Amino acid sequence: MIATEFRFLWFVVFYCVGVLVVACSNPINQVTSDGYAKQCDEAERNGRLDIAEQACCRALVNVDVGNLGDEQKSQKLYNLARIKRKIGKFAEAELLCRESLTIEDKLSSGSKDRIGREIQLIIAA
Numbered sequence: 001m002i003a004t005e006f007r008f009l010w011f012v013v014f015y016c017v018g019v020l021v022v023a024c025s026n027p028i029n030q031v032t033s034d035g036y037a038k039q040c041d042e043a044e045r046n047g048r049l050d051i052a053e054q055a056c057c058r059a060l061v062n063v064d065v066g067n068l069g070d071e072q073k074s075q076k077l078y079n080l081a082r083i084k085r086k087i088g089k090f091a092e093a094e095l096l097c098r099e100s101l102t103i104e105d106k107l108s109s110g111s112k113d114r115i116g117r118e119i120q121l122i123i124a125a
Helices: 002-023 027-045 049-065 070-087 090-106 112-124
Strands: none
Touching (some): 027 070
């Protein structure tokens, strides 16, 4: 009987630790997201908007998968929206920009400058 309770207790402990690890931000996804963001910037500077779009999208996915936080998600959404607007995918750009604005509105540290740039991007589309 005691052995069964002991096993159950270890199961509960390992389960709780596993849940906490999954709920935390993942440094691997942080590095990967940052790498894709750099690729996006470089491709945009070189006029390769098709590659920039893919890289920005992958950066955003890694923010979501790694639970990297709302501030990073908002920034990655905005970056992808900017690229989509340059490509001419105005409807997609507007949706991404609106989602970013929603997040910025919820953040207490939302930058008024960033929010202003995002509103300008929506208006321009």
